Amino acid sequence: MLYYLFRFLEQYNIPGSHLWSYISFRALLALIFSLVISAWFGEFFIKWMKRRKIFETERDPSIDPFGVEKKGVPTMGGLIIIVSILVPVLLLGRIRNIYLILMVVTTIWLGFLGFMDDYIKIFRRNKEGLKGKYKIVGQVSIGFIVGIVLYLSPDVVMRENVSVPQQNRTEVVKHESVAHKSLKTTIPFIKHHNLSYSDVMSFVGKHKVAAGWIVFVLMTILVVTAVSNGANLNDGMDGMCAGNSAVIGAVLGILAYISSHIGFASYFDIMYIPHSEELVVFLSAFVGAMVGFLWYNAFPAQIFMGDTGSLTIGGVIGVGAVIIHKELMLPILCGIFFVESLSVIIQTQWFKFMKKKGQRVRVFRATPIHDTFRKLDSQLDSTSRYILKGWPHRPFHESKITIRFWITTIILAALTIITLKIR
Structure with a gap:
């Protein structure tokens, strides 16, 4: 307004x-x-x-x-x-x-x-x-x-961006003169290529x-x-x-x-x-x-x-x-979200698969994955076996886990921007 x-x-x-x-x-x-x-x-x-x-x-x-x-x-x-x-x-x-x-x-x-x-x-x-x-x-x-x-x-x-080769073996990136609808999207790490x-x-x-x-x-x-x-x-x-x-x-x-x-x-x-x-x-x-x-x-x-x-x-x-x-850069930029979702999927599907065989087996100590880092052995389900029971070796305070996840996201964010230059 x-x-x-x-x-x-x-x-x-x-x-x-x-x-x-x-x-x-x-x-x-x-x-x-x-x-x-x-x-x-x-x-x-x-x-x-x-x-x-x-x-x-x-x-x-x-x-x-x-x-x-x-x-x-x-x-x-x-x-x-x-x-x-x-x-x-x-x-x-x-x-x-x-x-x-x-x-x-x-x-x-x-x-x-x-x-x-x-x-x-x-x-x-x-x-x-x-x-x-x-x-x-x-x-x-x-x-x-x-x-x-x-x-x-x-x-x-x-x-769309178009690369124009020059005589001195350099390239100049220009854009099409007319704007139009397009189904192109950016692929990270690949130069001169839009999917x-x-x-x-x-x-x-x-x-x-x-x-x-x-x-x-x-x-x-x-x-x-x-x-x-x-x-x-x-x-x-x-x-x-x-x-x-x-x-x-x-x-x-x-x-x-x-x-x-x-x-x-x-x-x-x-x-x-x-x-x-x-x-x-x-x-x-x-x-x-x-x-x-x-x-x-x-x-x-x-x-x-x-x-x-x-x-x-x-x-x-x-x-x-x-x-x-x-959107194809989100798996990098939102890597933390991706891993959180993946951990839940793995934990749930593996537990269901092993339950059909009459066994109660889990992969992680807890999911989403951030809960794994604060779970004590005494808090685990005694009726289940854990594949990664020994990881991590000790629990961490909530604030430390949070800040370390922030740091990881910052690294992924920097990597996302770097992909533009790598292209």
Whole structure:
């Protein structure tokens, strides 16, 4: 809203109004606003929840070998995150931008889905929350909507990067002169090569473009669902998910800025995506909200984000990556989320497989994988055998595990950016 107001005032030569045309100014302002809002609204929200004694179902204190009990801590802190994102974005963003609209819709959609899960857990006293099939339907639905909109909207176009050889054995990267719809996406580590979903479906002949769009929509659904669930699993320790997501959001913001700047896009040999700079404003607000939330969520947590926050966070990351055609880089950037999900899948499937043979065998001491590092031998199921029972050799404090996971995410984030130069 403020963007359009100051752009209007610029016609009358109002001093300072031209600043609103700079994406860097609006992005940094969004970062500051989201930090301030999360700090102010967070304190108000926590006090309001405590006055009404709205707490999460009591967590098992025995899971922490250091005896830290987490009783009476409010949940649904994801509402703080959502408000801290949406208010700066609506004030500072170009709200008619299709990419910004998709990010806002994703935030509200998955925020509501997570809210319903938390509501059932707290007010209905049902520890299971929203049934898994309904969560999947909600995640698949928003993935489908995003994929279809990106397919149908005339504003969603790109200019592909083309390498032009020079006489002195150097190459200059240029972009096609006309923007058009494309099924190309970036493959990490490979130079001068963008994967086209239509090429993947070339075996269907003349229908390969239509088939390519079907694959693209399916990929969007897969990415949104997988990252959303990965973030949800990662939300198991104070500050864990918020800290990791802040780093991931910062990298996506950098990639969005590079993709929206034709000069930087040429330098890094990636596709130029017109009008995607508004994602930088959104992702700046996202990072600010994550860091601001850590003010209250860092150990020992004064509030938990709940599914209201974790499902929203994962969806935002997934949709943001799809919009800038960087979804294939998420396994690196969101490596922590990927490993968390993989550990649960391995543990569950292996246990089921061995149970059919009459044996109770687990792979890890606990899952998601971060719980493995804080589990005592005395807390293990005595009726089960553990393949990796001796790993790790001793339990760690929750705050140490969280910070080490942050460090790992920072390394993966740096590696993600490095892949642009390796290409």
